[in-house]
Amino acid sequence: MSKKGEAYTAEGVAAAKPSRASVGRLSLYLRRLEMLQREGISKVSSRLLGEALGVTDAQVRKDLAYLGNLGHPGIGYAAPKLIAAIRRVLGIDRDWPTALVGVGNLARALLRYQGFVERGFRFVALFDTDPAKIGQTIEGLTVHALDEMPVVLAATKAELGVLTVPSQAAQSVAEALAAAGIRGVLNFTPQVLRLPASVRVVSVDLTVQLEQLAFLVQLGSEETTR
Amino acid sequence: MSKKGEAYTAEGVAAAKPSRASVGRLSLYLRRLEMLQREGISKVSSRLLGEALGVTDAQVRKDLAYLGNLGHPGIGYAAPKLIAAIRRVLGIDRDWPTALVGVGNLARALLRYQGFVERGFRFVALFDTDPAKIGQTIEGLTVHALDEMPVVLAATKAELGVLTVPSQAAQSVAEALAAAGIRGVLNFTPQVLRLPASVRVVSVDLTVQLEQLAFLVQLGSEETTR
Numbered sequence: 001m002s003k004k005g006e007a008y009t010a011e012g013v014a015a016a017k018p019s020r021a022s023v024g025r026l027s028l029y030l031r032r033l034e035m036l037q038r039e040g041i042s043k044v045s046s047r048l049l050g051e052a053l054g055v056t057d058a059q060v061r062k063d064l065a066y067l068g069n070l071g072h073p074g075i076g077y078a079a080p081k082l083i084a085a086i087r088r089v090l091g092i093d094r095d096w097p098t099a100l101v102g103v104g105n106l107a108r109a110l111l112r113y114q115g116f117v118e119r120g121f122r123f124v125a126l127f128d129t130d131p132a133k134i135g136q137t138i139e140g141l142t143v144h145a146l147d148e149m150p151v152v153l154a155a156t157k158a159e160l161g162v163l164t165v166p167s168q169a170a171q172s173v174a175e176a177l178a179a180a181g182i183r184g185v186l187n188f189t190p191q192v193l194r195l196p197a198s199v200r201v202v203s204v205d206l207t208v209q210l211e212q213l214a215f216l217v218q219l220g221s222e223e224t225t226r
Numbered sequence: 227m228s229k230k231g232e233a234y235t236a237e238g239v240a241a242a243k244p245s246r247a248s249v250g251r252l253s254l255y256l257r258r259l260e261m262l263q264r265e266g267i268s269k270v271s272s273r274l275l276g277e278a279l280g281v282t283d284a285q286v287r288k289d290l291a292y293l294g295n296l297g298h299p300g301i302g303y304a305a306p307k308l309i310a311a312i313r314r315v316l317g318i319d320r321d322w323p324t325a326l327v328g329v330g331n332l333a334r335a336l337l338r339y340q341g342f343v344e345r346g347f348r349f350v351a352l353f354d355t356d357p358a359k360i361g362q363t364i365e366g367l368t369v370h371a372l373d374e375m376p377v378v379l380a381a382t383k384a385e386l387g388v389l390t391v392p393s394q395a396a397q398s399v400a401e402a403l404a405a406a407g408i409r410g411v412l413n414f415t416p417q418v419l420r421l422p423a424s425v426r427v428v429s430v431d432l433t434v435q436l437e438q439l440a441f442l443v444q445l446g447s448e449e450t451t452r
Contacts, residue, residue, distance in 0.1 A: 020280065021247055023441050027434040035418070052418070054246065090437045091444035106335035115416060115433040121440075160439060184443040186436055190341060192261070192278070200442035204435050207341045208253040209428050210412055211316045213386060214347075215249050216426035217410040218317035 018066045023090070025063050028053050030086045037079045045076040092120050099125040099158040099182065101173050102165035103133050103143055106188060110162060111139040124156040129169075146176060153180040160184045167191050174201075244292045249316070251289050254279050256312045263305045271302040318346050325351040325384040325408065327399050328391035329359050329369055332414060336388060337365040350382040355395075372402060379406040386410045393417045400427075 018026075029049055036044055046060035055063075064070065064077070067085040071077050087093040098121050100107055110116065111123055126143045128134060133143045144152050152158075161177040163170055163185055170191035177185060177199075184200040187193055193201050244252075255275055262270055272286035281289075290296065290303070293311040297303050313319045324347050326333055336342065337349055352369045354360060359369045370378050378384075387403040389396055389411055396417035403411060404425045413419055413429040421427060 017445065020438065023438050024434055026441075027431070027437045031416075031431070089441070091440040092437055096436075096440055104335065105331045105338065109330065109332035109335055110432070112331065113432065115431070116436060119433050119437060121433070121436050159443065160436075162436075183446070184439040186439050190257075198446065200439060200446060202435050202439040202442070204432065205253070205257070205341070206336070206339065206430065207345050207347070208250055209430050210322075210342065210347050210386070211253045211318055211345060212246065212249050213410045213412050213426060213428040214317040214322055215252075215315070216428070217385065219243065220409070220424065220426060 018063070022063045022066070025053070025055060025059075026086050026090055029060070029063070030083065030090070033079050033083050033086070037083065042079045043076050044079055044082070046071070048076070095120045095122055096160050097122055097124040097156055097158045098160040098162060099123070099127065099153060099156070099177070100162040100164065101127040101146075101177065102163065102169075103128045103130075103138060104164060107162075107164045108138065110164070111141075121160070123162075124158050125152050127152075146173070149176055150180045153177075153182065158182065160186065162186045162188070164188045244289070248289045248292070251279070251281060251285075252312050252316055255286070255289070256309065256316070259305050259309050259312070263309065268305045269302050270305055270308070272297070274302070321346045321348055322386050323348055323350040323382055323384045324386040324388060325349075325353065325379060325382070325403070326388040326390065327353040327372075327403065328389065328395075329354045329356075329364060330390060333388075333390045334364065336390070337367075347386070349388075350384050351378050353378075372399070375402055376406045379403075379408065384408065386412065388412045388414070390414045 032049055032052055033044065036048070046057040046064070050057055050060040061071065064082070067082070067089055070082055070085060084093070100110065100123055103126055107126075116123070123139070123141060126138060126141045127146055127149060128143050129146055134145050136143045159182065161182040161184070163174060165173050167189045170187065170189040171193060174185055174187070174193045174195055178195050182199065184202070185193065185195070187201055187203040190205065195201060258275055258278055259270065262274070272283040272290070276283055276286040287297065290308070293308070293315055296308055296311060310319070326336065326349055329352055333352075342349070349365070349367060352364060352367045353372055353375060354369050355372055360371050362369045385408065387408040387410070389400060391399050393415045396413065396415040397419060400411055400413070400419045400421055404421050408425065410426040410428070411419065411421070413427055416431065419427050
């Protein structure tokens with residue numbers, strides 16, 4: 001048996017599930033690799049990958065070990081192979097038809113966000129409860145009523161759902177998405193969702209990032225005045 | 227000398243700077259503590275704090291050690307004291323006057339987001355380059371032209387800046403914010419910002435969360451079909 005968190009790279013041996021933090025870093029390595037590749041760099045060391053992100057060489061190597069035996073001692077990683085491997089592991093070497101519920105300002109911003117499409121997250125269906133919005137076309141998509149959800153999700157084959165509804169509606173809408181076959185929910189509400197274990201939830205809390213910034217700014221002024 | 231990452235809690239001994247991941251978790255513990263307190267729970271164990279977040283007891287205790295000697299073996303933490311300590315360490319036991327540049331859909335969503343105000347992040351100034359937007363009032367704030375930045379930021383005492391401009395404008399606007407005395411930038415653009423070391427930057431990349439969701443959904447179906 002493997003120790004928790006340890007990754008075996010030999011074929012046929014199941015690698016341990018990486019931590020959420022490690023998966024988050026894979027996304028960041030991918031951004032960095034794509035940037036380096038645009039700059040014409042095709043061989044990258046764990047140091048080069050880690051330094052812009054404030055991650056140690058050792059942590060980079062540990063995170064990437066999950067992908068298999070891709071590094072070459074003294075040479076580093078081949079950027080194109082590493083990019084393909086990360087995209088495969090993250091599940092973004094394919095398209096993810098995505099539905100969105102709650103067509104407010106945040107939703108409109110997300111619908112226009114090029115980053116999602118570039119990563120294969122393709123919005124295919126919109127839902128809202130507001131009669132004034134239902135039937136409207138936004139970014140090329142029709143806004144549907146919630147009771148059309150089962151039919152529309154089946155027709156569009158949406159697998160992921162983005163939740164940008166008011167907090168008090170979050171749980172019931174998430175349950176409706178789950179009941180209609182959605183397999184993962186990106187939750188922008190502060191509500192903690194209780195869903196069947198087969199439906200994955202990732203919550204985005206923008207205050208966490210702003211708090212991190214406040215912490216760094218405060219820490220900086222403490223260091224200066226010390 | 228203390229080992230890197232180790233926190234000493236005795237008075238007068240400087241605690242090591244916690245990692246970004248640890249700071250992020252402090253925000254999440256705070257959310258959880260506030261929720262538990264609303265449910266009438268005033269004593270919490272590291273297990274109770276960690277389990278909803280998928281963090282081990284040991285990691286919780288390590289993260290909280292930075293706050294000082296607050297835990298009692300066999301009893302746990304007193305929620306009100308722990309909440310106050312986390313708010314103090316994160317720097318959110320005070321107000322943060324915040325400016326925002328780039329008044330699009332994302333900005334409008336952020337301006338209406340109650341979570342920011344509740345945490346002390348108070349928007350005090352808006353900027354845009356669009357002549358049609360300059361002079362407008364949005365959520366009670368006037369939209370100013372970029373060249374008014376030094377005057378407006380001095381008048382409003384803004385310390386943090388939120389960047390919701392198009393990618394290609396990000397670096398120059400961030401430099402203008404830094405030149406006008408802003409100490410921290412929350413960057414919603416995919417652009418990597420180069421700013422003086424005295425100005426802290428936290429970048430928000432929403433695709434990272436969506437990729438994490440895709441990973442979990444894919445992992446789930448692999449586990450099911452195995």
